[in-house]
Amino acid sequence: MSFLLGLTGSIGMGKSTTARMFAEEGCALWDADAAVHRLYAKGGAAVGPIREVFPEAVIDDAVSRDRLKMIIAQDETALARIEKIVHPLVARDRADFIHESTADIVVLDIPLLFETGGDKGMNAVACVTVSPELQRERVLARGTMSEAQFETIRAKQMPNDEKCRRADFVIETDTLEHAGQQVQDVVRQIRDRLKHA
Numbered sequence: 001m002s003f004l005l006g007l008t009g010s011i012g013m014g015k016s017t018t019a020r021m022f023a024e025e026g027c028a029l030w031d032a033d034a035a036v037h038r039l040y041a042k043g044g045a046a047v048g049p050i051r052e053v054f055p056e057a058v059i060d061d062a063v064s065r066d067r068l069k070m071i072i073a074q075d076e077t078a079l080a081r082i083e084k085i086v087h088p089l090v091a092r093d094r095a096d097f098i099h100e101s102t103a104d105i106v107v108l109d110i111p112l113l114f115e116t117g118g119d120k121g122m123n124a125v126a127c128v129t130v131s132p133e134l135q136r137e138r139v140l141a142r143g144t145m146s147e148a149q150f151e152t153i154r155a156k157q158m159p160n161d162e163k164c165r166r167a168d169f170v171i172e173t174d175t176l177e178h179a180g181q182q183v184q185d186v187v188r189q190i191r192d193r194l195k196h197a
């Protein structure tokens with residue numbers, strides 16, 4: 001059984017970038033957002049259940065994220081109803097990945113790890129962090145979200161300092177070089193632990 005390292009952090013804090021650094025160190029990588037993309041795509045397991053609740057969110061047999069964002073902006077109960085459909089499907093995808101993996105360390109990139117109680121199933125948790133100013137700048141620079149959408153998502157997430165307090169490792173994503181050094185250090189510590197276990 002692989003060592004399960006949860007990787008979390010608030011929106012735009014650098015999870016995906018840091019996750020790729022873990023993959024470069026030989027860890028297997030599972031990405032919750034990528035799982036959601038597969039579930040929403042044509043043939044994905046979320047398409048049918050979403051269509052039943054929000055028929056207007058499905059275009060060409062795939063879930064439209066733009067439509068979902070419009071629905072969420074107009075109806076404050078919508079996100080919770082979407083989550084109720086999506087989260088169990090994501091959990092199944094993750095369990096299958098862990099079951100099939102042969103790597104010594106599996107890194108699970110999960111934005112809502114603490115919010116959904118997923119941290120309990122991990123051997124350790126790493127949290128990425130950066131200043132709120134840089135976070136905002138990075139998210140808005142992507143151009144995929146308005147300021148209001150960013151604030152809605154951020155308000156729903158556990159504050160980042162609390163996530164960092166609860167994590168076993170904190171990785172500061174101020175520069176790529178600094179983050180890379182911290183990733184190597186975390187991997188070294190875990191492999192040392194596995195050697196002596």
Ligand SMILES: CC(C)(COP(=O)(O)OP(=O)(O)OC[C@H]1O[C@@H](n2cnc3c(N)ncnc32)[C@H](O)[C@@H]1O)[C@@H](O)C(=O)NCCC(=O)NCCS
Nearest residue numbers: 010011032033036065068069082083086090111153156157
């Ligand atoms: C709201 C949606 C349509 C926005 O899509 P979009 O492509 O613009 O953004 P993306 O999915 O990359 O999300 C950006 C970031 O927002 C945060 N976020 C996304 N969904 C949620 C949520 N339900 N609660 C809190 N934060 C969230 C995460 O940090 C995520 O990484 C999409 O995120 C969605 O369908 N969310 C519901 C499913 C879900 O709960 N996903 C979270 C991972 S399991």
Ligand SMILES: Nc1ncnc2c1ncn2[C@@H]1O[C@H](COP(=O)(O)OP(=O)(O)OP(=O)(O)O)[C@@H](O)[C@H]1O
Nearest residue numbers: 010011012013014015016017138173174175176179
């Ligand atoms: N260590 C770093 N140094 C400099 N820039 C970084 C670093 N990590 C991430 N970034 C930049 O910050 C932005 C957000 O990073 P990334 O997409 O990895 O965040 P995320 O936490 O996965 O986002 P989300 O929660 O929205 O999915 C990107 O533009 C990325 O290039």
